[in-house]
Amino acid sequence: MNDTTSPLKSDSLGPAWTYHALPSDVSSRPKGRTLRLLAASEAASPQVRDLLSRMIGNTLNQIEKTEWFTSQFLNGTPTLTVTFRQLMRETEPTKSKPLPQETALHSLNVCLNSIFSDSGWKLVRRRISQIERVQKTTRPVISKTQYDKLVLFKDTIGAKSVDAAIDELLSFYKDEHPAFSADREALGELVNHE
Structure with missing residues (x-):
């Protein structure tokens, strides 16, 4: 297993993904946002750990979705799978250490970079983003009548989603009631401190 990534420097962003399909020359990398480990x-x-365990541990994935994995992983599956499971145990959160240590996390990221292909890791990142989005959402309970009115309003203004329609309604209300803006900022600060 090649040591292709640097140890974690920031909690908010993982280290850069080392692309398999491209030379190491930075100018030849794909345009846009860099993939992150x-x-x-x-x-x-727990949701991300479960996702990774399901994707890597599922033999059917390895047979049918070969484009998700590197040939190194597919040809030497037992070795990398055992290493992955061991590193998952080492990085498992506990009460005394809720976040993994940098060295264990670095080793796990190197292992993941050896297991997944570039397109496979893009899929993993997309699924992690979906998990994060779901965790950030709140589901208010409204009557079916009110929901139907929101959908009608969404269609009338040409919004892409009900969320966008609600944002439009709130921005209109904010323009009409300046005190709402101050209350909303106070609410935002309250939510950010929790």
Whole structure:
């Protein structure tokens, strides 16, 4: 297993992914946002850990979705799988250490970079983003009548989602009631401190 990534420097962002399909020359990398490996908070998340275990531990995935994995992993599956499981145990959060240590996280990221192909890791990052989005959402309970009115309003203004329609309604209300803006900022500070 090649040591292709640097140890974790920041909790908010994982280290950069080392691309398999491209030379190491930075100018030849794909345009756009750089793929990132796991940050400490992501490695500690039970949902992310479960996702990775399911994807790597499922033999059917390895047979049918070969484009998700590197040939090194597919040809030497037992070795990398055992290493992955051992590193998952080492990085498992506990009460005394809720986030994994940098060295264990670094080793896990190197292992993941050896297991997943570039397209496979893009899929993993997409699924991690979905997990994070779901965790950040709140589901208010409203009547079916009110929901139907929101959908009608969404269609009328050409919004892409009900959330966008609610944002439009709130921005209109904010313009009409300046005190709402101050209350909303106070609410935002309250939510951010929890």
